[in-house]
Amino acid sequence: MHAMAAFECQSCGARVEIDDDRRTGKCLYCGSPQVIDRPPTPDRPSPTFGLAFVVPPERALEIARGFVRRPLFAPTSFRKAKVDDVRGIYLPAYLYTAVAHTQYSASIGENYTVTETYTTTVNGKTVNRTRTRTVTEWRDLSGRHSVFVGDHVVSASRGLPNAELESIEPFDWRAIKRFGPRLISGWATEEASLAPRDVADAARREAADAIGARLSRFMPGDSHRNLRWQTQFDHEDLELVLVPLWILPVRYREDRPPVRLLVNGQTGQVHAKTPISWPKVVAVVVLMLALIALVVWLVTEAR
Amino acid sequence: MSTLSSCTRCGSPLSAGDLRCAVCALPCPLPPSGEGPYRAVAKVLRCDGCGAALTYDVHAQAPRCAFCGSVAHLEESEDPLEEAEGYLPFRVAPDVAREALRGWLGSLGWFRPDDLASQSSVDALTPLWWVGWTFDVEALVSWTADSDAGANRSRWAPHSGQVPMTLRASLVSASRGLKEDEVARLAASYDLAQAAPTPHPMEGAQIERFDVQRSGARRIVQRALEAEAARHARQYVPGSAIRNLHAAVLPKRLSTRRWAFPCYVLAYRYRDRLYRAIVHGQDARIVFGAAPYSLAKILAVVVPIALAIAALVAYLMLR
Numbered sequence: 001m002h003a004m005a006a007f008e009c010q011s012c013g014a015r016v017e018i019d020d021d022r023r024t025g026k027c028l029y030c031g032s033p034q035v036i037d038r039p040p041t042p043d044r045p046s047p048t049f050g051l052a053f054v055v056p057p058e059r060a061l062e063i064a065r066g067f068v069r070r071p072l073f074a075p076t077s078f079r080k081a082k083v084d085d086v087r088g089i090y091l092p093a094y095l096y097t098a099v100a101h102t103q104y105s106a107s108i109g110e111n112y113t114v115t116e117t118y119t120t121t122v123n124g125k126t127v128n129r130t131r132t133r134t135v136t137e138w139r140d141l142s143g144r145h146s147v148f149v150g151d152h153v154v155s156a157s158r159g160l161p162n163a164e165l166e167s168i169e170p171f172d173w174r175a176i177k178r179f180g181p182r183l184i185s186g187w188a189t190e191e192a193s194l195a196p197r198d199v200a201d202a203a204r205r206e207a208a209d210a211i212g213a214r215l216s217r218f219m220p221g222d223s224h225r226n227l228r229w230q231t232q233f234d235h236e237d238l239e240l241v242l243v244p245l246w247i248l249p250v251r252y253r254e255d256r257p258p259v260r261l262l263v264n265g266q267t268g269q270v271h272a273k274t275p276i277s278w279p280k281v282v283a284v285v286v287l288m289l290a291l292i293a294l295v296v297w298l299v300t301e302a303r
Numbered sequence: 304m305s306t307l308s309s310c311t312r313c314g315s316p317l318s319a320g321d322l323r324c325a326v327c328a329l330p331c332p333l334p335p336s337g338e339g340p341y342r343a344v345a346k347v348l349r350c351d352g353c354g355a356a357l358t359y360d361v362h363a364q365a366p367r368c369a370f371c372g373s374v375a376h377l378e379e380s381e382d383p384l385e386e387a388e389g390y391l392p393f394r395v396a397p398d399v400a401r402e403a404l405r406g407w408l409g410s411l412g413w414f415r416p417d418d419l420a421s422q423s424s425v426d427a428l429t430p431l432w433w434v435g436w437t438f439d440v441e442a443l444v445s446w447t448a449d450s451d452a453g454a455n456r457s458r459w460a461p462h463s464g465q466v467p468m469t470l471r472a473s474l475v476s477a478s479r480g481l482k483e484d485e486v487a488r489l490a491a492s493y494d495l496a497q498a499a500p501t502p503h504p505m506e507g508a509q510i511e512r513f514d515v516q517r518s519g520a521r522r523i524v525q526r527a528l529e530a531e532a533a534r535h536a537r538q539y540v541p542g543s544a545i546r547n548l549h550a551a552v553l554p555k556r557l558s559t560r561r562w563a564f565p566c567y568v569l570a571y572r573y574r575d576r577l578y579r580a581i582v583h584g585q586d587a588r589i590v591f592g593a594a595p596y597s598l599a600k601i602l603a604v605v606v607p608i609a610l611a612i613a614a615l616v617a618y619l620m621l622r
Contacts, residue, residue, distance in 0.1 A: 009345070033358050035348060039342065052359065057361070108449075144463075146465065146551070147445075148553065151328065176380060181346060185359055186356075221459070237330070
């Protein structure tokens with residue numbers, strides 16, 4: 001899997017070996033940062049755009065340290081873990097934009113009020129009273145909805161699944177930069193390991209979910225239910241982009257693999273799959289049950 | 304806006320300095336460059352100043368030479384301040400504008416003071432180029448709404464539809480000096496074909512500025528487009544009472560132009576009070592603004608009518 005290719009360092013002439021899944025490297029002899037330019041293929045296009053690092057490493061460390069201390073049910077070893085290893089990488093991802101034509105149908109709730117008469121007993125006498133009640137009438141509605149959908153991001157790396165990337169989105173695409181070697185010089189940069197056709201379905205799913213959220217706001221009436229929609233995507237475009245990530249491995253136990261903590265290199269959004277300490281969970285549950293039992297006992301005793 | 308070419312997806316003209324289409328976000332075509340590499344090569348980026356290796360520096364947020372500290376730039380979307388690209392000429396001379404004001408003051412009707420036209424004096428006359436955008440678009444508008452048409456038990460029934468919309472030279476004001484309703488009265492009578500790239504000399508003229516960047520301007524135009532779409536959709540909703548109108552727009556060939564429009568702002572004095580009036584810079588028939596009423600004349604009408612009504616009521620009650 002890890003094929004290497006040898007290059008000649010432009011600075012010192014030494015032989016530099018760089019992984020095929022990397023776009024940057026470093027000369028072992030003179031330390032010069034190398035940027036690899038490979039001929040693009042349909043499965044591995046050249047990046048079109050990139051976002052630059054905005055969050056400096058010190059800040060990423062601060063954010064990460066704050067994050068590991070927070071989760072109550074994490075093992076104590078995790079919450080006290082030292083976080084001092086921070087690596088910046090450019091992750092390849094595909095940016096999806098398209099025209100979305102959607103056919104939708106829904107039941108639209110239109111409210112109206114009815115006045116009804118009822119009998120009740122007041123002070124031993126039977127009296128007639130009226131009250132108003134809101135009733136919902138359900139009407140069927142179907143139609144078409146056409147918009148541009150944009151800026152859905154899907155990971156182009158097998159190493160970092162899309163769900164993990166989603167946990168630190170969104171990115172601010174207004175700050176988009178044309179990709180060039182200057183953006184990534186000196187930074188670890190992955191090559192795309194997924195082809196556009198591998199991620200197209202995931203991108204469409206993301207876009208279709210976003211359409212659903214928009215349709216939900218688009219519906220008339222006082223309420224709606226049974227919203228169904230079928231979207232046809234036209235003029236689709238998938239561009240390879242590079243997004244900045246800080247990756248911080250959190251080592252909290254010798255016998256467990258480190259937890260991968262991600263910090264969005266542009267916005268500082270942080271996420272990690274925190275481990276759960278089952279003894280802590282059990283202890284808390286037992287304590288709660290004991291408290292409830294105590295209260296129940298106190299109440300029954302008091303009677 | 305200097306136009307390179309059009310977006311292949313939505314047909315909107317692309318602006319110089321943009322990386323992506325501002326309407327549909329499709330990447331702009333790259334300027335033609337040399338052929339890519341035939342085989343993979345490793346490059347070391349060099350500082351233009353000292354030749355040392357260049358790396359991206361997160362603190363400088365730019366590629367920076369660690370040796371001499373010089374900073375290089377990354378290509379990103381330009382966001383310049385908006386500037387007018389077309390100045391419409393004044394076709395009404397200042398004296399004609401003064402006359403137009405006098406004529407207007409004399410035409411306001413019987414409830415105004417008799418001597419309004421003769422006793423008013425113009426304190427200040429300022430030629431003003433106010434600024435705004437016009438946009439052209441062909442859009443597909445999807446809409447939903449509740450209306451009374453087809454209602455059963457509830458007052459409301461849901462409706463939906465999809466209609467095309469074409470707008471030509473739809474105006475969006477960027478003016479701080481003129482109010483929305485003033486702009487609306489001026490807008491129709493400008494001749495956009497006569498614009499020049501720079502303002503022609505005009506003594507004492509004020510030229511308004513957009514005070515907004517390109518990205519901000521696009522948001523303003525987008526909001527105006529959505530408002531127009533809702534207004535357009537409204538006429539397709541059946542029935543007379545409408546609520547919950549939603550409109551979604553799919554724009555095509557959206558092009559925006561930036562203009563400076565001529566008008567005169569006049570301050571005139573009548574019996575020691577100042578009033579403001581606007582005269583169109585290209586059509587002296589369009590004059591509007593504030594003007595005093597004659598209290599004596601209003602009383603002269605209201606008092607007899609009130610007395611007559613009182614007399615009638617008294618007569619009917621005493622009968």
